Amino acid sequence: MRLVIISWLLMASAVWAQQGIRATDRPYGQDELAGMLAGHAVEFFDGSVSRYRADGAYSYKYTESDAPWLGTWDVPEAGRVCVDFDNGSRRCDGFVDDGSRMVLVISDGTRFPVRERRALVDGY
Numbered sequence: 001m002r003l004v005i006i007s008w009l010l011m012a013s014a015v016w017a018q019q020g021i022r023a024t025d026r027p028y029g030q031d032e033l034a035g036m037l038a039g040h041a042v043e044f045f046d047g048s049v050s051r052y053r054a055d056g057a058y059s060y061k062y063t064e065s066d067a068p069w070l071g072t073w074d075v076p077e078a079g080r081v082c083v084d085f086d087n088g089s090r091r092c093d094g095f096v097d098d099g100s101r102m103v104l105v106i107s108d109g110t111r112f113p114v115r116e117r118r119a120l121v122d123g124y
Helices: 003-016 028-036
Strands: 041-043 049-054 058-061 070-078 078-087 090-097 102-103 109-119
Touching: 028 041, 028 070, 028 078, 028 090, 041 102
Parallel strands: none
Antiparallel strands: 041 049, 041 109, 049 058, 058 070, 070 078, 078 090, 090 102, 102 109
């Protein structure tokens, strides 16, 4: 019985390792996601904001008083946005529609529901 429980836990861990994508999630198409992000700010429930300028510039602030993380963004494939930061680092994360809202799913599987997506004014 103990072996069955351990096997079940290992299988559950493997499911979580699939980048937090659930069977009911719908990844956005490449052009669809690029169109949804270009020229928009994406605000999360923790108050952090990602800004995806139409010219490819990117900024992220955890709080309004923080210095922004700057870089450039692109959508290289369906459901995936990548940011090349000015400090030389790069990250790629996924966006899905969970049936009720847009959700960012980062590489470790953590999910961040989007509170609001709004058009940028003058690029900001």
